[in-house]
Amino acid sequence: MPDRSDTPLAPVLLGDEPGSFPHSVLAERHPAIIRQVRESFPYGPERHRALDALLASCTEGVLEPLPADALDRDRWTQWGAEAYTGRPWFDVPWLWSESYFYRRLLEAVGYFAPGPWQGIDPFRPSKLAELDARETDEELAALDALADRPADERDRALLHGSLWGNRADLGFRLDAGRDETSSDTPPLVADDSETLWSLLPPAGSATLCLIADNAGRELVPDLLLIAHLLAQGRVGRAVLHVKPYPYYVSDATHADVLDALRRLTAAPGAAATYGDTLWSAMTDGRLTVRAHPFSSAPLPFADMPGDLREELAAATLTVVKGDLNYRRLVGDRRWPPTTPFTEVTAHFPGPVAALRTLKSDVITGLDARTEAALVEAEGQKWRTGGTHALIQVRT
C-alpha cells in the first residue's frame, strides 16, 4: 500500500486468535464448507480423498504449494505463495489464507484438471436454489409497484436493493449459530449516497464499473441497479467485474451472470423489462462482463496490476460490492473505526463507492458518535452480524 504519512498502517488481520471472527472462519467455516461441497455432487473416491486431505491441512496442517503443473502457479508465486506456503493457515494474513482455501478447494474437486469435473462449480446447486427461491420471485414482483414511483424513489430503492442484497451471501448462512442482534442503532452506519448520485447525473452517460460480490440474490439486484442506471442515462457504459472461478462459496462468475439474466428475462412483469435492457446492453457492448485474474487475488486492491488500474482509472465511478471487496479496498487491517475512508482508499485509481453489509471486523470512516452508539448498544457484534450496512464514497 502506498505511504500515507498521516494515516499509520494498522496491523494486518491474521486468523491466529482463538475466539476471533477470522479464527472461527478458518477453524469452523472452512471445514463446514468442505462438508457442504462433499454433499453437493457425487464425487468419486479420488475427490473425497483430496477433500479429506484439504480438511486435515486447513485445520491442523500447513498451506501446501500448488501442483507443479498448475497453470496459475506462477501467478500465486507473484501473489506471495513462497512466503506463505509451509506455514500454518492460522499464522498468515487472513485474507491470504482464506483466498487460498478456495483455490485449494477447487483443486480438490478437480475444477482445473482435464476430466469430467473440470469447470463444474461445486457451489452451483446452492446458487441455483437461491435463484429459484420464492423470495426471489417476491423481490422481482416488487418491481411492478416501483414502476410508477418518482425517479428519486426508484433510484433509492434500487441502490438499497443492491446494498442489502449483500446480506444474502451463502457462506454467511453457514454460520447458523451466529447471533441476530436487535439494536436501536440505525441500519446504515455511513451514508454517502448523495455523493454517489452526484457522480452519476441523469443523462450524464457515465462509465460505471461494478465489482460484484455474490451471485443469486445479491447479483440480481446488482443487475437491476445497472439496468436502471442505463435506462435513466445516468450510465452510458457499464463493466461488471466478476470472479474468474467459483470463490468464497457464492461469489459471482460469468456463468452466474447468465443464470441471473435468464431468471430476469423469464420473469413476469417489470422484471423482464430490466432483463431485456441488460440483454440488449450486453449485445450492443454497453454492458460487458470482465473476469480479471486479480479479482480472486489474495491481496488488497492497493496492489492491483497496471492494466486493471488503468481500466478503473477511466471509470466515472467504481462501485465495490460486499464485505470481502471492502476488506480488499481499505486493507484487511485492524483500523480504528474512525480512520478516514478517503485516506485508506487514496490508492484507488478513481472515484469509488463501497456498498457493503458489515460481516467482518474491518471498518473505517465512522464518526466517533456512531461508533460509540454501536458499541454501547451491541459491544462489537455490529461489526460482523450483517445487520448494519454502509454506503461510503471517495470522489
Ligand SMILES: O=P(O)(O)OC[C@@]1(O)O[C@H](CO)[C@@H](O)[C@@H]1O
Ligand atoms: O464478501 P461477502 O460475500 O459480503 O462476505 C464474505 C464473508 O461472509 O465471508 C468472509 C468470511 O469468510 C468475510 O469476509 C465475510 O464475512
